[in-house]
Amino acid sequence: MILPNPALVTQREAKRLPRVPLLLLCAAYLLPGLIGRDPWKAADISAFGYMLSIAEGRSAWWSPTLGGLPPESALLPYWIGAIFIKALGPLFGAPLAARIPFVILLGLVLVLTWYATYHLARTEAAQPLPLAFGGEASITDYARAIADGALLALIATLGLLQLGHETTPEMVQLAGAALYLYALASSPFRPWAARAAVLAALTMLAASGAPSLALGLGAVGLIASARSRYGELNRFALWVIAAMLLASGVAVMMDAWAWRVSAIDSPQQVGSLLRLLLWFTWPAWLLALWTLWRWRRQLASRHLSVPWGCAMVGLIACIAMGNSDRALMLALPALAVLAAFALPTLQRATSAAIDWFSIFFFSGAAITVWVVYVALQTGVPKQPAANVAKLAPGYESTFSVVALVVALLGSAAWIWLVRWRTGRNRHPLWKSLVLPASGVALCLLLLMTLLLPLLDYARSYRVQIERIARHVPKSDCVATRGVPRAQIAALQYFGGFEVVATAKPGTTRCNWLLVLETRRRPRQEIPGWEWVATERRPTDRDEATAVFRRLPTPE
Numbered sequence: 001m002i003l004p005n006p007a008l009v010t011q012r013e014a015k016r017l018p019r020v021p022l023l024l025l026c027a028a029y030l031l032p033g034l035i036g037r038d039p040w041k042a043a044d045i046s047a048f049g050y051m052l053s054i055a056e057g058r059s060a061w062w063s064p065t066l067g068g069l070p071p072e073s074a075l076l077p078y079w080i081g082a083i084f085i086k087a088l089g090p091l092f093g094a095p096l097a098a099r100i101p102f103v104i105l106l107g108l109v110l111v112l113t114w115y116a117t118y119h120l121a122r123t124e125a126a127q128p129l130p131l132a133f134g135g136e137a138s139i140t141d142y143a144r145a146i147a148d149g150a151l152l153a154l155i156a157t158l159g160l161l162q163l164g165h166e167t168t169p170e171m172v173q174l175a176g177a178a179l180y181l182y183a184l185a186s187s188p189f190r191p192w193a194a195r196a197a198v199l200a201a202l203t204m205l206a207a208s209g210a211p212s213l214a215l216g217l218g219a220v221g222l223i224a225s226a227r228s229r230y231g232e233l234n235r236f237a238l239w240v241i242a243a244m245l246l247a248s249g250v251a252v253m254m255d256a257w258a259w260r261v262s263a264i265d266s267p268q269q270v271g272s273l274l275r276l277l278l279w280f281t282w283p284a285w286l287l288a289l290w291t292l293w294r295w296r297r298q299l300a301s302r303h304l305s306v307p308w309g310c311a312m313v314g315l316i317a318c319i320a321m322g323n324s325d326r327a328l329m330l331a332l333p334a335l336a337v338l339a340a341f342a343l344p345t346l347q348r349a350t351s352a353a354i355d356w357f358s359i360f361f362f363s364g365a366a367i368t369v370w371v372v373y374v375a376l377q378t379g380v381p382k383q384p385a386a387n388v389a390k391l392a393p394g395y396e397s398t399f400s401v402v403a404l405v406v407a408l409l410g411s412a413a414w415i416w417l418v419r420w421r422t423g424r425n426r427h428p429l430w431k432s433l434v435l436p437a438s439g440v441a442l443c444l445l446l447l448m449t450l451l452l453p454l455l456d457y458a459r460s461y462r463v464q465i466e467r468i469a470r471h472v473p474k475s476d477c478v479a480t481r482g483v484p485r486a487q488i489a490a491l492q493y494f495g496g497f498e499v500v501a502t503a504k505p506g507t508t509r510c511n512w513l514l515v516l517e518t519r520r521r522p523r524q525e526i527p528g529w530e531w532v533a534t535e536r537r538p539t540d541r542d543e544a545t546a547v548f549r550r551l552p553t554p555e
Contacts, residue, residue, distance in 0.1 A: 006294045007128035007344035009145075014137035015428045017148040028410065028441040029155050030107050032448030033165050038460040039095050039493070041537075042486050043326075044166045045461065047073075049489020051081030051098050051167075055089065067480060067488040067501030073209035074256035077169035094493075102167045105175040109164075110151055112178040113333045116185040116307075117150035117340050118143045123188070125301035128344060145429040150340035152433035153287065154333060156440050159280035163329050165444075169208045170326045176204030177310070177330040180217050181337070184224060184306045187236045195239045202247040209258075211251035213317055213330060218244040220309035224302065262322030273323045277315075280325055281332065283354070283436055287339035294345040303341065310334035343429045351432040359418055362439025366411060366446055373407075373450040388454065392539050395457045403449040410445040414438060458539040461490030467535040468514070469495050471547050477510035479503055483545065484516070505529060505548075513548040 039045035049066045053059045064071055064078055071078060081098040088097035120126060121143035130136050137145070154160065163170065180201035187194035198221065205214035218240050225237035251257050277285060288311070295304055314331025321327050375384035376397040388395065417438050421431065447455065457463065468491075472478060478497045480488060481504075491497045491514075498510075505513055505526055517523050517534065519542055525531075529548040536544035 005125075005127070005129050005298065007126075007341075008131070009128040009137040009142055009344050009429065010131070010135050010427075011137050011141065012427050013344075013429050014141040014145045016141065016144040017152075017428070017430055017434075022148070022151070024413075025155070025438060025441055026107070026110060026151075028445050029437075030103055030110075032445050033452070034099055034103055035096055036452055037095075037456045038462055039098075039167065039489075040456075040459040041461065042484075043168045043170075044486075045489045045493070046485040047077065047166075047168045048081065048095065048098050049485065049492060050078045051085055052094055052489075052493060054078060054082035055085035055094070066485055067492070067499040068503075069485060069488070069501050072258075072485075073169040074207050074251070074254045076204065076207035076254075077172045077209075080172065081167060098167050102171045103165075105171050106164050108175050109178040109333060110154060112175075112182045113154050113336055114147045114151045116178070116182040116333070117337045118147040119182075119185040119189055120303040120306065120337065121146040121341075123301070123303050125298050126303035126341070146340045146343065149343045149430040149433055150336045152430055152437040153284050153339040154336035156433060156436035157280075157284050157332050157336065158282050158440070159325060159329055160332055161440055161444060163326060168326075170329060172208035173205055173210045173213070174330055174333075176201045176208065176210075177213070177217065177314070178333045179204065180221070181307065181310055181333055184221050184310075187225075187233055188302075191232065191236070194236065198236075198239055198243045199246060202243040203250055206247035206251040206256055207254060209256055210330075211247055211256050213313060213327075214247040214251075215244055216313040216317070217310060218247070220306070220313060224306050224309065227300070227305075228302070261320050269323060273319065276318075276323055276325060276328065280328055281335055283433075284332065284335040284339040287342040288335050290345070291338045291342040295341060304338070307334040307337035311338065339433075343432060346432060354432050355421055355435055358435035358439050359422075362414070362435070362442060363418070365439075365443050366414065369443070369446040369450055370407075370411075376454070392454060392458050394463070394538050395454060398453050400449075403452065407446050407449045410442055410449075414442045461487060461537065462494050464535055464537045464545065465490050465494035467533075468545065468547060471532050471549075472497065472512050476512055477508075478512045478514055479505065479508040479510040480514045480516075481505060482516035482521075483514055487516075487545065511550045513550070515546045515548065517544045517546050518542055 039048040050064045050071050053066060054061055054064050059065045061079065062075070064075070080101050084101050085094050085097045088100065122139055127139065128136055128142060179197050183194045183197035183201055186197070202214040202218055205211065205217070221240040222237050225233050225240060228234055291304070292299065292308070298304055299308070311331040311334035314328055314334070317330070318324050318328035371381065372384045372388065375381055376388060377399060379385050417434065421435055474496050476497060478491060478499050480499060480501045483501065488499050488501055491499050500508055500510055506528065513526070513529055515523070515526070523531065523534065523546050526548060528551055530551050532547040532549050534544050534546045
């Protein structure tokens, strides 16, 4: 017989996760990589370049440029970074000052996901069935336990591990998506907070370059509000409409409307999409599917329809934008909420499988990091050190006592947690997600302490710009052709060059020209310019930058 509600939860199972360990886990997830590194290749340093250009007064707040090129996103994320650079840059340096608000945004995403799940779990349809002899979980304790599970599920997702720790416009979009999820979830309980949240959320999405997503999420809110049995929630649709109109107006004012659709037209792209979905949303997608199956008779209920609808908007945007992982990231908070509602229905064998997979996978990953670290410091074993020397030529290892102590403490905490979980602690609802979330935090902590110098060497433009600076005098004007925005930002920040990316070689006033070379597009002769050198990032085998000097004009 299929029960109308599959959740059977005792008061003992509804025990909440102790707050001190939970806060330590969140700190271990948020703080690694905040200090001690440069802005990294691609989107991270590209966004930082626009923020720095605004903060230093080299471009206007309403029309920032990077080498003359306008940004590909709306302005709000760059304003946030520029404000923090101006306020905290003299104390901490521009890169750290720019990262601080985005770490705060990631922390806000975690908090909003917890509260959204908490409010959804308090709805009538989400409550577990009463037990024959009493002892079922109270509404508040049950909601807290489910919310703890959603927070752990979000931390455990592999896709948020990298993209969530970058200084990019997508982090503002993610915060807006999480805030909107909270607005829909809290509207029956905190109406005025929900109204303010829905106005702010869709405006944030539009002002950070995602107005279409704002309208898609708004449609989900309209449907959820219109189908509600409560008159107050029906009236909430008016606030959603107001938020959609406000977001559309902000998008027009900031010129944020852009057509980024890229159709999937080959079997290879379909396979790429499936692989992206499998690893990027792991393990939330697996538990979310289980939730939809076990709660299939309540799919129209608010605690499922709201996160399900928001997740579908992110998935559709991912497909429409050609398998964009950054669009898919906006679905992660909603997927984490769905995953949490699978916890009351999991059987003991399933929980054990998740635990043992997490133990072997993350313990193996941690051991690998430690082996590479020891090899870099001592030369033993030889093969890992040889592999690093081959992949990152020129890298010289450094030693930090603080990094070693932090990594040892994190590893000891993982060992203690494994012993705790493999003991007799089988009752809390959130138990199945403790090891996946902690394993992700452990690997991030080890990478950002033990191997941070190596990662910084591999992903920073610093070495390449220093090599280019051997040929080009500092502060000289440099023209570029085909050079990506990320490298333009690096040229301005690391090299201090005046970069012009909008002029052609025949019309530029600069005496130096940088041209991107690839395997498919090797260096070619340019009339009026003399080739000087070709420099590349130490870990890049596909791209290099050719340096040209203007030939003297014949009299």
